[in-house]
Amino acid sequence: MRQWRARHGTDLYAKAGEDAPRTLSRTPFVFFGNENAIRPMASSDGSLSWSAIQAEIRRREAPRQRPLRFGHPLLGRGSVGLNLVLLVGLDLFDVPALTLDQAQDPRLSHRLDELEAAVTLLAPTTGALAKRFSQGGPEGLDLIFTYENTAIELAQSLGDRWGQPLRLYYPRRTVWSVHSAAVLRGDWVTPEQRAAASAWLSFLESPAMQIEAYRMGLRPANAALVDANEGVFAQLKPYGVRPVLPPSAPKPVEEVTRALASLAQRARAVASADGN
Numbered sequence: 001m002r003q004w005r006a007r008h009g010t011d012l013y014a015k016a017g018e019d020a021p022r023t024l025s026r027t028p029f030v031f032f033g034n035e036n037a038i039r040p041m042a043s044s045d046g047s048l049s050w051s052a053i054q055a056e057i058r059r060r061e062a063p064r065q066r067p068l069r070f071g072h073p074l075l076g077r078g079s080v081g082l083n084l085v086l087l088v089g090l091d092l093f094d095v096p097a098l099t100l101d102q103a104q105d106p107r108l109s110h111r112l113d114e115l116e117a118a119v120t121l122l123a124p125t126t127g128a129l130a131k132r133f134s135q136g137g138p139e140g141l142d143l144i145f146t147y148e149n150t151a152i153e154l155a156q157s158l159g160d161r162w163g164q165p166l167r168l169y170y171p172r173r174t175v176w177s178v179h180s181a182a183v184l185r186g187d188w189v190t191p192e193q194r195a196a197a198s199a200w201l202s203f204l205e206s207p208a209m210q211i212e213a214y215r216m217g218l219r220p221a222n223a224a225l226v227d228a229n230e231g232v233f234a235q236l237k238p239y240g241v242r243p244v245l246p247p248s249a250p251k252p253v254e255e256v257t258r259a260l261a262s263l264a265q266r267a268r269a270v271a272s273a274d275g276n
Contacts, residue, residue: 013182019194021182024204025218028174028245029083032151033133033143035165035240037068047246048169050084050115051091053143057118071121071129072145075112076264080126083175084145085260088112090173090249097250103259112263126150138162147177148241149217155239167240173249179218 005011014020031038031048041052057068075081089098089108102108116122123129126146133141134154144151151168159166181204183189183197203209210220214232226233226243233243252260 013184018198019183021180022201022205023178023180023221025213025220026176026178027147027149027218028176029080030148030151031143031145031169032154033141035167037142038167038169042169047172049091049172050088054115069120069142071123071141073126073129074122074124079177081264082260085112085264086252087171087175096173098252098256100255100259103256109263109266130154134158138164152217152236152241169240170242170246172246174245174247175249
């Protein structure tokens with residue numbers, strides 16, 4: 001957006017009105033895997049943190065202890081890796097939002113290096129991670145960090161076949177992946193295309209399409225559709241799915257986001273150097 005504005009002197013999309021970005025659906029980031037392996041790391045309220053995972057990694061360094069087997073998408077590529085870095089920072093400093101000083105604190109980069117040195121699988125995408133998790137069977141990965149809707153799909157498809165409980169665990173602070181769309185203001189967009197795009201977005205915002213997203217395990221933009229007593233998420237309660245989520249962590253300001261992105265790229269390079 002900044003580069004577009006510098007080149008053209010205008011914004012690529014409207015900040016308000018019908019052409020402004022619209023949230024169509026969203027999904028939180030979760031931990032998912034073998035409940036028997038994850039439950040000892042979880043807190044009394046059922047949440048899980050990267051700090052607890054790293055403590056378990058250290059505990060299992062004792063002789064004859066099997067290492068904790070976990071996987072996540074590559075840091076520095078996509079929203080999952082970047083939000084993993086954010087959650088590690090929130091856990092480390094025990095705060096609801098990171099400051100720039102905290103994002104640049106050497107303790108955070110050290111914690112990420114430690115995590116990446118112990119990771120079992122770095123997958124290029126969340127889809128590849130889900131595939132590897134399902135192919136590994138009960139003797140594969142203990143847990144993965146992924147989108148809630150991906151974890152729901154895995155729980156439904158694998159739960160009855162593996163003969164062991166699979167469960168979602170939520171971070172203490174909810175971090176969202178928001179699926180938005182906007183009508184662009186580029187000079188290549190014709191009036192007919194702009195009208196068609198607006199009509200398409202209105203269709204996706206309709207109750208019928210929002211309910212369809214809900215059935216796919218996505219949280220609809222219309223929060224009223226998420227019923228705490230019945231519906232998709234209540235039916236998935238045995239897998240740990242919560243209709244009502246922990247408090248949200250606010251979106252980091254731009255300079256903090258840039259610092260976290262630099263950390264993600266550095267951690268990815270460290271993991272590559274270690275042969276992961």
